Every structure is written in C-alpha cells, then in structure tokens.
Amino acid sequence: xxxxxxxxxxxxxGLGKTGLSVARYLAxxxxxxxxxxxxxxxxxxxxxxxxxxxxxSHFGSFNADWFKTASQLIVxxxxxxxxxxxxxxxxxxxxxxxxFAREVGDSKPIIAITGSNGKTTxxxxxxxxxKKSGVNVGxxxxxxxxxxxxxxxxxxxxxxxxxxxxxxxTTRSLKxxxxxxxxxxxxxxxxxxxxxHQYAAAKAVIYQHCQHVxxxxxxxxxxxxxxxxxxxxxxxxxxxGENYGIDQKDGEDxxxxxxxxIMPSAEIKLPGQHNISxxxxxxxxxxxxxxxxxxxxxxxxxxxxxxxRTQWLANIKGVNWYNDSKxxxxxxxxxxxxxxxxxxxxxxxxxxxGADFLPLQAVIxxxxxxxxxxxxxxxEIAKYVDESIPVRFVNSMKEAVHQAHELALVDEQDNVLLSxxxxxxxxxxxYAVRGEIFMQEVVLxxxxxxxx
Numbered sequence: 001x002x003x004x005x006x007x008x009x010x011x012x013x014g015l016g017k018t019g020l021s022v023a024r025y026l027a028x029x030x031x032x033x034x035x036x037x038x039x040x041x042x043x044x045x046x047x048x049x050x051x052x053x054x055x056x057s058h059f060g061s062f063n064a065d066w067f068k069t070a071s072q073l074i075v076x077x078x079x080x081x082x083x084x085x086x087x088x089x090x091x092x093x094x095x096x097x098x099x100f101a102r103e104v105g106d107s108k109p110i111i112a113i114t115g116s117n118g119k120t121t122x123x124x125x126x127x128x129x130x131k132k133s134g135v136n137v138g139x140x141x142x143x144x145x146x147x148x149x150x151x152x153x154x155x156x157x158x159x160x161x162x163x164x165x166x167x168x169x170t171t172r173s174l175k176x177x178x179x180x181x182x183x184x185x186x187x188x189x190x191x192x193x194x195x196x197h198q199y200a201a202a203k204a205v206i207y208q209h210c211q212h213v214x215x216x217x218x219x220x221x222x223x224x225x226x227x228x229x230x231x232x233x234x235x236x237x238x239x240x241g242e243n244y245g246i247d248q249k250d251g252e253d254x255x256x257x258x259x260x261x262i263m264p265s266a267e268i269k270l271p272g273q274h275n276i277s278x279x280x281x282x283x284x285x286x287x288x289x290x291x292x293x294x295x296x297x298x299x300x301x302x303x304x305x306x307x308x309r310t311q312w313l314a315n316i317k318g319v320n321w322y323n324d325s326k327x328x329x330x331x332x333x334x335x336x337x338x339x340x341x342x343x344x345x346x347x348x349x350x351x352x353x354g355a356d357f358l359p360l361q362a363v364i365x366x367x368x369x370x371x372x373x374x375x376x377x378x379x380e381i382a383k384y385v386d387e388s389i390p391v392r393f394v395n396s397m398k399e400a401v402h403q404a405h406e407l408a409l410v411d412e413q414d415n416v417l418l419s420x421x422x423x424x425x426x427x428x429x430x431y432a433v434r435g436e437i438f439m440q441e442v443v444l445x446x447x448x449x450x451x452x
Contacts, residue, residue, distance in 0.1 A: 008032040008033050008034045008056065008070070009032070009070055009071040009072060010026065010031060010032065010033040010034070010070060010071070010072045010073075010074065011033065011034050011035070011036055011066055011067060011070040011072070011073050011074070011091075012026075012033055012034070012035045012036070012074050012076075013036050013037075013062070013067075013073050013074065013075040013076060013079055013086065014036075014037055014038075014042070014075060014076025014078060014079045015035060015037045015039075015042040015043060015044050015045060015048060015076070016042060016043045016044055016076060016078070017043065017044060017146055018076050018077065018096050018146050019035065019037070019042075019044065019048075019076050020044040020047055020048060021096060021146035021147075021148040021149045022074050022096050022099065022148060023035065023048060023051075023052060023055070024051070024148070024149070025096075025099060025103075025148040025151065026074075027051075027052060033055065033074075034055065034056040034057065034058075034066060034070075035048060035055060035056070035057040035058075036057070036058045036059075036062055036063050036066060036067075037057075037058075037059050037060075038060070038061055038062050038079075039059065039060070040059055040060040041059070042059060045057075045059065062083070062085040062086075064085045064088075064089075067085050067086065067089035067091060068089055068090065068091075070089065070091045071091055071092060072091055072092045072093075072094065073086060073089060073091045073092070073093045073094075074094055074095065074096065074099065075093055075094070075095055075170060076095075077095055077096075077142075077164060077166035077167045077169075077170075078166065081093050081169060081170060093170060094170050094171075094172075095167055095169070095170030095171060096146060096147055096148050096167070097141065097147055097161070097163060097167045097168070097170070097171045097174060098170055098171045098172060098173060098174075099148060100147040100148055100150075100151070100174075101171060101172075101173040101174040101175065102173055103148075103151060104151075104159070104175075105175060106175045108156065108157065108158065108159060109157075109158050109159070109176075109177035109289065110158075110159045110160075110161060110174070110175065110176045110177060111126060111158070111159070111160045111161070111176065111177060111178050111179070111285050111288075111289055112141075112161045112163055112174065112176045112178075112179040112180075112206050112210075113126070113160070113161065113162050113163065113179070113180050113182070113281075113285070114162070114163045114164065114165070114168065114179075114180070114181055114182070114203050114206050115180070115181055115182025115183045115184070115203070115216075115222075116182075116183050116184055116185040116329055116331045116332070117182065117183055117185065117274070117327075117329070117331050117332040117335055118182045118183065118274060118275075118277070118278045118281075118335075119142070119162050119163075119182055120142075120143055120162060120306050120309065120326070121270070121275065121278045121305065121306055121309060122180070122182060122278050122281050122282050122285070123139060123141075123143060123160055123161075123162040124139075124143075124303075124306060125278065125279070125282040125299060125300070125303060126139075126160050126282050126285055126286060126289075127139040127160055128299045128303060129282065129286050129291050129292075129295060129296045129299050130158055130160065130286075130289065130291055132292075132295045132298065132299060133291045133292040133295045133296075134292075135157050135158050135289075135291065136153075136155055136156050136157045136158070137156065137157065137158045137159070137160055138150035138153060138156040138158070138159050138160070139159075139160040139161075139162075140161065140162075141161035141162045141163050141167065142161075142162040142163055142164045142167060143162045147159075147161060158289060163206060165199055165202035165203050166202075168202050168203060168205040168206055169202050169205075171205055172205070172208075173209070174205075174206070174208075174209060175209040175210075176206070176209065176210045176211065177211050177212065177288060177289065178210065178211065178212040178213075178214055178284075178285050178288040178289065179206045179207055179210040179212075179213060179214065180206075180213075180214040180215065180216075180281055180284075180285060181203050181204070181206060181207070181215060181216070181219075181221070181222045181225055181226070182216055182219070182222065182277075182278070182281055183216055183219040183221070183222055183331060184196070184199065184200045184203060184219065184220075184221035184222060184225075185329060185330060185331025185332075185334070185359075196221075200221045200225060203221075203225070204225045207225065207226065207229060210229070212231075212232060212288045213226050213229040213230070213231040213232065214226075214231065214232045214233075214234070214281065214284050214285060214288070215231055215232075215233055215234075216233070216234060216235060216277065216281070217233040217234065217235040217237075217243075218235045218236055218237075218277065232244070232284055232288075234277065234280035234281055234283075234284050235277070235280075236273060236276060236277060236280075238256075239256065239257075239258060241258060242257060242258040243257070243258065244256070244257050244280045244283060244284050245280065246265065246276070247261070249261055249264075252264050252265075252266065253265040253266070255268075255276070255279060255280060255283065257283070257284075257287070262283065262293070262297065263297050263300065263301075265279075267297075267300070267301050268300050268301070269300070269301060269302060269303055269304050269305075270300075270303065270304070270305050270310075271305075271310055271312070271339060271340065272310060272335065272336065272338075272339020272340065273335075273338070273339050274335035274336070274338075274339050275305075275310070275339070279300050282296070282300070283296055283300075306326070307323075307432070307435065308323055308324065308325040308326040308431060308432060308435035309324060309326045309327075310322055310323075310324045310327075310336050310339065310340075310417075310419075311323040311324070311435075313439055313442050314442055314443075314446055316405075316442070316445065316446050316449060317410055317449060318410040318411075318413055319405070319408045319410060319413070319414050319415065319416060320340075320413075320414075320415045320416070321415070321416045321417075321442050322336070322340065322415060322416070322417045322418070322419075323418050323435050323438055323439055323442075324336040324417060324418055324419035325418055325419075325420065325424070325431045325432070325434045325435030325438060326431050326432075326435070327419035327420060327421060328350075328420065328421075328422060328423050328424070328431055329353070329355060329421060329422075330355050330356070330357060330359050330360055330421050331359075332419065332421070333346075333348060333360060333419040333420070333421035334359060334360065334363055336417060336419040337363050337364070337367050337368070337417060337419060338363050338366075338367060340367070340415050340417060341415075342412060342413055342414060342415065343367065343368065343369040343409070343412060343414050343415070344367055344368055344369060344414060344415040344416065344417045345368070345369050345370045345371070345372065345404045345407045345408045345414060345415070345416045345417070346364065346368050346370075346371045346372070346417055346419065347371075347372045347373075347374070347400045347401075347404055347416065347417065347418045347419070347420070347438075348371065348372075348373055348374075348378075348381055348418075348419060348420045348421050348422065349373040349374040349375035349376075349377060349378040349381060349420055349421075349422055350374070350375040350376060350377065350420045350421075350422030350423055350424050350425075350426055350427065350434075351375065351376050351377060351422050351423040351424070351425055351426045352376070352377040352380060352381075352421070352422050352423075353422070353423055355421070355422075357377075357380060357381050357383070357384050357421065358384055360381065360384050360421065361384040361385075361386075364384065364385055364386070364389065365386045365389070368385070368389055369389075369390075369407060369408060369409060369412075369414050370389060370390040370391070370392070370404075370407035370408075371385050371389060371390070371391050371392075372391075372392045372394055372400045372403045372404050372407070373391060373392070373393050373394070374393070374394050374395065374396070374397075374399075374400055374427065375420070375422060375426050375427055376422075376426040377422055378393055379393075381421065381422075390407060392407070397434070397437045397438055397441050398441050398444075400418075400438075400441075401416075401438070401441040401442060401445055402445065404416040405445055405449075418434075418435070418438045420434070
C-alpha cells in the first residue's frame with residue numbers, strides 16, 4: 001500500500017469490482033488517479049497492486065487530506081455520498097455510471113432499468129431478447145459486468161444497464177433510448193434517513209435524459225415520477241391507447257399492446273403476477289429498442305428466472321419449495337408471496353434496514369399457512385402476523401427448513417418460500433450465500449425423507 005502525498009486530481013473512493021473497473025478506465029484514458037478504501041483489505045486490492053504498482057493508495061480509513069486536495073472523487077455506489085469526508089471535500093463527486101455516460105453520450109442506444117424489485121429479471125430478459133434478435137448487446141451495471149468494462153468492446157450495438165439508486169445518486173449525464181422505474185418500495189431506508197421519497201428521488205434521475213420513458217401504472221411512485229414526461233405505461237389491467245397491459249381473449253388473459261394481442265399470459269414460464277408485469281416491461285423496452293417481437297415471445301416462454309429470485313427448487317412429497325433469497329425488502333416478499341398459488345409457509349427475517357413491515361400484514365393473512373422467522377428483525381416481523389397463523393422462531397437455516405416442512409400441508413399442495421424481506425448480513429455474507437445454504441438444506445431434507 002502506497003500512502004505518500006498524492007498529486008492526482010482524481011481519487012477513486014472504494015475499490016471492489018466497480019473501483020477496479022474505474023481504475024482500468026482511467027488508466028486507459030492516461031489519467032492520473034489515487035485509490036482510497038476504508039477497509040484494510042478491500043476486494044481486488046491484489047489486482048490493483050499487480051496492474052498498477054505505482055498508483056498511490058490508502059487502505060483502512062478515508063484519507064480526508066487526499067479528498068480535500070482532489071478535484072474529483074469517483075465514489076463506489078456502496079459508499080454513501082453523505083459520508084462527512086466526501087461531503088466536506090469540495091470536490092466533484094460522481095460514480096462509475098457518470099463516467100460511462102460521459103464517454104458514451106448518445107453515440108449508442110442505452111436501455112436503463114431500475115426499481116426496488118424485478119430489475120435483474122427485466123434486465124436479463126432484455127439481454128436474452130437482444131442476443132436472440134442478433135443484436136450485439138453489452139449488459140451490466142449493477143449486475144454482472146461493471147458498466148465501464150463494457151466500453152472495451154467497440155463493436156457493441158446496444159447497452160442494457162441495471163442501475164441501483166446508489167449508482168443513480170452520482171449520475172447526471174446518462175442519455176437513454178428508454179428507461180424504466182419498475183416500482184419503488186421500502187428498501188435501503190437506512191441510507192435515505194428513513195424517507196422513501198428520498199429513495200424514490202434517487203431513482204427518478206434515470207428519466208432525466210430519456211427519449212422514451214416507461215413506467216408501471218400499477219405502482220404509485222413509478223407513475224408519479226413519470227408524470228412530467230411523455231411516457232409509455234404497462235400494468236396488469238386493460239390499457240388505454242397504445243400502452244401495455246392485460247386483456248381477455250376466449251376467456252384467457254393475454255399480454256397486449258393497445259388492441260394488439262401479443263401472447264397468453266399462461267405461456268410465460270416465470271411464476272407469479274409480478275413476473276407478468278416484468279414481462280410487459282421487457283416487451284415495452286424491447287419494442288423501443290427495435291427487437292424482434294417473435295423472439296421476445298420465445299424468450300418469455302423459455303426463461304425460467306434468476307437464481308435466488310422465486311426460483312423453484314423441488315416438489316417434496318407434494319410441497320413446492322421456492323428460493324427467493326434475493327427478496328431483501330418488503331416489496332419483493334409481497335410480490336413473491338402473493339404470486340404463488342394456494343397457501344405458503346413463509347421463511348423470512350434478517351436485517352430490515354429500517355423498513356416498515358406493516359405492508360406484509362394483509363398478504364400474510366391471506367396467503368400464509370405459517371411463518372418461520374429468523375435473524376435480527378424476526379420479532380419485529382412477527383408483530384404483523386395474525387394470531388391465527390402459526391409462527392416459529394429459529395436460529396439456523398437447517399432449523400427453518402425442518403420447521404417449514406412440518407408446517408406445510410401436503411394434501412393442500414402448499415408451498416414453502418424463502419423470501420426474507422430483509423438483508424442477510426446478520427447471519428450470512430450475502431443473499432446468494434443465504435440462498436445457497438437454503439438450497440443445500442432442501443436437498444438434504446429431500447434425501448432424508450426419501451430414505452425414511
């Protein structure tokens with residue numbers, strides 16, 4: 001670690017995959033830079049040292065002196081820009097998406113997707129639709145490849161970006177062919193002073209330089225944030241004009257654009273009404289991008305979903321098991337639980353990030369056979385479970401799986417759903433690890449029951 005006084009005007013704040021992509025981009029532009037991370041051993045530190053041995057770096061704390069001498073801070077989205085050392089620096093504060101936007105301008109079409117829930121599903125649907133339509137697409141941002149790394153492929157014809165509110169906070173210049181805010185529900189409120197309006201405002205940046213605004217008319221915030229723009233809407237009702245929605249034909253629900261019938265909703269492989277909404281969003285964005293409609297329909301018929309997002313795992317003695325570990329907020333759990341047929345044993349809990357669990361009350365009362373709770377906010381969630389519904393508190397995923405098995409009714413073809421409505425950090429490294437452990441325990445349960 002090189003901690004001498006710097007001469008660089010640009011400081012990368014926070015390393016990891018995104019910070020390393022910024023370093024590589026700045027180096028390709030022959031720009032001098034330094035790197036700061038409050039962690040003593042940040043991810044990708046070895047890669048940075050190997051590729052840029054002469055770069056000044058400071059790990060283990062934020063170097064306020066470096067910040068004050070810099071003219072530009074490029075901040076990792078995981079770091080709040082309200083952090084005093086950043087907020088008081090006097091430097092321009094941007095993120096990797098702003099760098100990407102300044103580089104691309106309007107030279108190539110960009111489709112941008114944000115929302116509290118569903119953004120990864122819609123992003124991957126659009127990615128598949130573009131690839132199968134023969135478009136050379138680069139997809140990344142908040143998932144997969146960092147946006148700046150996409151610039152290395154000069155032959156790309158289209159960018160599809162999943163963007164978080166954290167990334168949008170430091171973005172001002174992104175010019176998009178189309179952009180969508182899928183929904184806004186309580187999430188990350190620990191970063192936004194427990195104010196959902198601040199969180200929504202961060203997401204609203206995505207519409208600022210957008211040719212075709214797309215919004216979810218079923219979601220209050222998405223609708224309000226799009227009201228000042230000429231816009232395309234989608235929703236689960238019959239649409240007006242040339243918007244997207246659901247209509248009936250021969251007693252069956254169809255996805256439609258205006259009076260045009262696109263496909264029966266029953267043909268979509270992804271489970272749940274929330275995924276019908278995601279499919280409509282993907283079609284609307286794909287139409288704007290000029291993708292082949294028949295290809296888009298084929299993708300919707302075959303795409304089975306993302307890992308850890310209402311992912312079907314097994315049918316064990318008549319009970320379907322689903323992994324929705326990526327359901328890290330209340331809105332995600334609402335969508336997953338309400339979207340499954342019949343009754344469900346819900347496994348939930350973890351770190352609530354300041355969220356209000358009251359919205360879960362009605363859907364749990366309607367859809368839950370029982371609730372199994374773990375983690376830091378287990379007892380907070382339990383306050384919103386009707387006394388007629390059994391609640392079990394557990395200390396491990398193994399215990400949760402076994403309790404859920406005992407509570408699920410085979411004769412009623414119940415489901416078991418892991419959808420925590422919480423972050424995982426009190427018990428697991430991240431939501432993916434939580435989901436993998438859940439899946440392992442489900443496999444072990446199935447083996448145990450098979451040998452009984």
